[in-house]
Amino acid sequence: MADQNWTSETVPLPSGPLHVARSASGTPLLLLHHDIGSLDRLPFYDALAQRFTVIRPSHPGYDKSERPAWMRSVRDIAIVYQALMAEFGLRDVTLVGLGFGGWIAAEMATMAPRGFSRLVLVGAMGIKPEHGEIADQALLSYIDYVRLGFSDQAVFDRLYGADTPTPQLEQWDLNREMTFRIAWKPYMFNPTLPHLLGAVQSSALVVWGRKDRVVPLECGERYVKALPNARLEVIDDAGHFVEMEQPEPLARLIGGF
């Protein structure tokens, strides 16, 4: 395991400081987390770290990155990450976005059509479903919203505790507030994004949990339709949080793609 090889730092970008964790070796992989933030350690991260130098920022205003009060859109985050890549001098990057992070990744790809060697979107927000709806976290308690993302509640219990401690709830609240600040209206999608995805030249893998109750599978189909070089992989026993429910299969898909 690559356990001891994770390091973290606060990167002083011109737009504000950013907390970034990274693993030791391999080709670079930029990993963008969900709207709920992320636990410090996950088996999925270690699985990726065996093959990639995983660069795992906390989004501005989420978890350990302080809130930029000026920020107004998901695109702002996408631009901040372009700056982060420039700061680190990254090339041939595999860009992986989970859920809300998938939306950021998709925006980044439209900004740099040849900028990424590979693009992986997992249960990505960002596109308005035609038939279903993206779950509205404003109507759900912190716990209910996160539980909605799991097809197997035992995995939630194992990772967050059946009786999730209050500090985690407070962090979810802070993250939710930041999500509201940048993705309130339209909620969790950008109507211009589908029109811009057609220019993305990177090959793309779109992964969806079949039991995703947060973002409908049809959004995955729309991503595949909009991206010129994309294919869809549906994982049966997973909800929205594929990386927490099926870490090894997802890491294998990313590694072998």
Place this chain on the structure above:
Amino acid sequence: MHLMYFTEQPMSAYDAKAGLDFGATALMFSNKHFDPAAGSRLYNEYIEHYTLAEQVGFDGIMLNEHHNAPFCMQAKCNIFASILAAITQRVKIVLLGNPLPLAEDPLRLAEELAMIDMISKGRLVSGFVRGGGQEQLATGMNPAYNRERFEEAHELVVKAWTQEGPFRFEGSHYHHRVVNPWAVPLQKPHPRVWIPGVLSKETIIWAAQKGYPYIALSTEIEATKRIWETYDKVAQEHGHQGGPEFRGYLQRCHVAETEEKAMENARQFMWMQGEFTGLAHPVWSSPSGYFSPSYRTAFVEYAVGRRSNPRGAAFEDQIENQQIIAGTPKTVIPKIRRLLEETRPSIMGFWANDGFVSHADTRNCIRLMGEEVLPAVREIGKKLGLDSPFEANAPVSWAFPQPAAPLGA
């Protein structure tokens, strides 16, 4: 003292069992339970109550608004304010208030309020609120910018009222390249602004920084005292003195001919607080970004059912601590005296009727208040030196240090 009549305008004519079964009567409780025929009847009864309140001697009628909930039928307080502007003669029309952050266009609000002020011949008191948590969701407004929008919309409204147009206003949330409304208020420098609130310290501090009276909404006496400590301290830091003319209080107070009747009707105050139908939904009432960060722990725990509503208390407790007063005029007056002695407000709103209190009992309550309670309260207020902003000729604000008066008066 300035004594106001208030009702939430409950839409009580719906199937309470449906509310209980659903578990909440706000936001997502279907409006299929709303009965417009009952709504029509109730709106007209409320107009009758307001007219009676003026007749029996109230100084003001306090109005408010809420959205997507049966506890308050006013979706727009400016509608009732417009009606009262035309059909009443003397009472102040006290809006507590327009929820500024919900306004997509505060300039439109400034115009509406100016029209109400002119039609009422300068009787408008224009309070502003942030709007309840669930109302942000009911109107699609971003709770995370609630306070920013409140402050910015306030700035725009006051500018539109007081600065000659045309001018340009470009803030963070509101952008008007031409501000030049032809409807401007009759009262100069501008109508009085009062700020109601219940929990957020930030709002108390903001009101004190501006010099606007703060109206404590049915807080318990010790909490009310702490509000005034905060208010007075901030006012002092800005070189000003707080005092009764900056203090308002909304008191739940039901009066009837017998104690039993009064107590029975007063239980209806719990209707609005959700005891009967489970009104408050812990998540919808407290969206992220809406509440004061200092209460974050309390609200996240409330949202997942780990602690009780930071805003709520049982009926018996509220009777005990006087958040609800009920009785005959003879028994309620000493309780009001205690409140006035201990917290010294000059503005008193009497929230007299709620829930299913009948039309007849409501009228009776208003009449008893006017005939017996209000004169006694005025007497007590006089002895305690509780001059209202009108009696004290208090300034509209620190920024506009003159009392408000209709142009030409």
